[in-house]
Amino acid sequence: xxxxxxxxxxxxxxxxxxxxxxxxxxxxxxxxxxxxxxxxxxxxxxxxxxxxxxxxxxxxxxxxxxxxxxxxxxxxxxxxxxxxxxxxxxxxxxxxxxxxxxxxxxxxxxxxxxxxxxxxxxxxxxxxxxxxxxxxxxxxxxxxxxxxxxxxxxxxxxxxxxxxxxxxxxxxxxxxxxxxxxxxxxxxxxxxxxxxxxxxxxxxxxxxxxxxxxxxxxxxxxxxxxxxxxxxxxxxxxxxxxxxxxx
Amino acid sequence: xxxxxxxxxxxxxxxxxxxxxxxxxxxxxxxxxxxxxxxxxxxxxxxxxxxxxxxxxxxxxxxxxxxxxxxxxxxxxxxxxxxxxxxxxxxxxxxxxxxxxxxxxxxxxxxxxxxxxxxxxxxxxxxxxxxxxxxxxxxxxxxxxxxxxxxxxxxxxxxxxxxxxxxxxxxxxxxxxxxxxxxxxxxxxxxxxxxxxxxxxxxxxxxxxxxxxxxxxxxxxxxxxxxxxxxxxxxxxxxxxxxxxxx
Numbered sequence: 001x002x003x004x005x006x007x008x009x010x011x012x013x014x015x016x017x018x019x020x021x022x023x024x025x026x027x028x029x030x031x032x033x034x035x036x037x038x039x040x041x042x043x044x045x046x047x048x049x050x051x052x053x054x055x056x057x058x059x060x061x062x063x064x065x066x067x068x069x070x071x072x073x074x075x076x077x078x079x080x081x082x083x084x085x086x087x088x089x090x091x092x093x094x095x096x097x098x099x100x101x102x103x104x105x106x107x108x109x110x111x112x113x114x115x116x117x118x119x120x121x122x123x124x125x126x127x128x129x130x131x132x133x134x135x136x137x138x139x140x141x142x143x144x145x146x147x148x149x150x151x152x153x154x155x156x157x158x159x160x161x162x163x164x165x166x167x168x169x170x171x172x173x174x175x176x177x178x179x180x181x182x183x184x185x186x187x188x189x190x191x192x193x194x195x196x197x198x199x200x201x202x203x204x205x206x207x208x209x210x211x212x213x214x215x216x217x218x219x220x221x222x223x224x225x226x227x228x229x230x231x232x233x234x235x236x237x238x239x240x241x242x243x244x245x246x247x
Numbered sequence: 248x249x250x251x252x253x254x255x256x257x258x259x260x261x262x263x264x265x266x267x268x269x270x271x272x273x274x275x276x277x278x279x280x281x282x283x284x285x286x287x288x289x290x291x292x293x294x295x296x297x298x299x300x301x302x303x304x305x306x307x308x309x310x311x312x313x314x315x316x317x318x319x320x321x322x323x324x325x326x327x328x329x330x331x332x333x334x335x336x337x338x339x340x341x342x343x344x345x346x347x348x349x350x351x352x353x354x355x356x357x358x359x360x361x362x363x364x365x366x367x368x369x370x371x372x373x374x375x376x377x378x379x380x381x382x383x384x385x386x387x388x389x390x391x392x393x394x395x396x397x398x399x400x401x402x403x404x405x406x407x408x409x410x411x412x413x414x415x416x417x418x419x420x421x422x423x424x425x426x427x428x429x430x431x432x433x434x435x436x437x438x439x440x441x442x443x444x445x446x447x448x449x450x451x452x453x454x455x456x457x458x459x460x461x462x463x464x465x466x467x468x469x470x471x472x473x474x475x476x477x478x479x480x481x482x483x484x485x486x487x488x489x490x491x492x493x494x
Contacts, residue, residue, distance in 0.1 A: 025398075099410055141279040142279060145279050148275070149272055152398055152399055159406065167346045
């Protein structure tokens with residue numbers, strides 16, 4: 001998947017994060033989804049660049065910038081968005097669900113830089129951290145369990161930023177069987193049923209149509225139609241052979 | 248956030264997962280997003296129920312079911328979807344992007360059970376595992392780094408399943424300031440500028456209108472308008488006081 005150039009304008013800012021594994025996990029999700037710029041405010045462990053869980057995230061960790069304060073980390077950003085788990089805190093900001101907030105961030109990224117802030121594992125963003133934000137965003141979760149793992153929260157936010165609602169399905173290999181091929185399949189299946197002395201074949205007038213519809217519902221690919229035809233022909237051969245032997 | 252009843256029909260199935268921390272992370276995301284049913288096929292560590300990272304996921308882990316084979320784990324499901332990182336494997340299935348696939352899964356859940364399969368950390372799902380699937384789904388990632396952390400992949404898939412594109416923004420506390428309040432603000436700001444001997448006030452004919460538009464662009468809440476008015480009035484008082492003292 002090609003990465004839009006404006007993703008270069010997002011700064012993922014982790015504030016007071018304690019566990020280097022979480023920094024690594026955040027960096028890995030950033031690498032997966034194409035957001036290169038990681039900033040750390042006051043990380044507890046300066047050895048974060050070696051974070052073990054960061055498979056494929058080495059480049060993101062190597063270029064991560066470290067700041068002492070939130071103010072310095074967001075200085076070049078014209079939009080600052082804080083993430084929060086919506087506990088019982090009395091929020092002073094307007095609070096936007098991720099689905100809506102991501103749209104606003106994407107729009108902003110076309111014009112300027114945006115900082116997306118995540119707080120510490122235990123306490124989230126402080127009131128002081130939040131006072132640097134234009135607004136807050138939350139991931140919609142069950143009311144009974146709103147607190148997400150940091151690496152998972154970063155992954156979900158970045159996914160929402162890059163998801164493409166107009167993405168199209170990769171077609172399965174090969175082409176759908178044509179009507180001629182489906183009709184051949186229908187006939188062969190009916191022949192096999194005849195050979196097996198399937199009872200309904202002669203009693204029900206609508207049976208032929210029922211089999212034709214059944215074959216269409218299978219949505220067969222050309223290759224699979226050939227595959228199944230071969231199986232049925234083999235069975236027909238065997239059934240007739242047994243019959244000849246009996247007769 | 249209330250959880251739709253049909254989420255009860257999804258089985259998250261982890262196949263051959265090696266690290267109990269990843270099982271815990273998957274369980275935590277399931278708890279966050281309201282998917283209660285976890286199934287494990289052949290987990291490497293039978294002590295997975297104690298997985299450390301599973302904050303708030305104890306209930307999901309406690310009720311997790313363990314199976315020996317994929318066939319047994321998906322037996323009651325009428326739709327089986329495998330996840331894959333789309334490497335260079337020669338896939339035999341049709342492959343659907345998460346944005347599209349989640350819609351198909353949601354539709355199915357209204358009628359029947361669905362199993363969503365995740366493979367081992369190192370190898371993903373095997374060809375044999377995949378042969379139990381109706382189709383495969385992938386999370387859209389950068390071509391250079393397609394392999395996601397397991398816990399993050401589960402979180403992103405479940406988020407896409409439960410996200411609500413029609414979710415509305417929670418309005419900020421309080422109400423937007425009325426036009427009367429905005430006009431009071433405009434007048435007070437102009438008074439303050441007059442008191443400060445702001446030069447443009449008398450030279451530019453369009454200045455009054457420019458200030459009125461500026462005040463509207465601030466999108467003030469009622470409470471903030473009152474807050475700012477008080478500040479300005481204090482400054483006006485101070486400027487006039489100094490003037491009186493000078494005069």
